[in-house]
Amino acid sequence: MAMRIFYRASWVQQRHGRYRCPLLHPEPTGETCPIDHNKWPDGGCKLVMPTANGARIRYQLDRDSDQFKQIYNQRTAVERIFS
DSSP states (O other): OOEEEEEOSSSSOEEEEEEEOTTTSSSOOSOOOTTOOTTGGGTSOEEEEEOSHHHHHHHHOOTTSHHHHHHHHHHHHHHHHHO
16 A cells, blocks of 8 residues: 545545555566556556445455345345335
8 A cells, every 4th residue: 555545525534545556566576467457558557445444344345155145135125125
């Protein structure tokens, strides 16, 4: 993570982390991108993600697990009933 920055996209100020390609930052390693990413010629991948615990949960969920699928099916069933 290069730095922490603040974004004000809503009423609540949130802290974000900026992540860069480890093959190019902080120093280039001389290796090429193993997945041949289309942003490689422009300086590699860049990603800005929220670093708060609640916001990071979205990125850490295992959406392929059986438990997630069961809970998701229950939730969407309830939403269909009350819509």
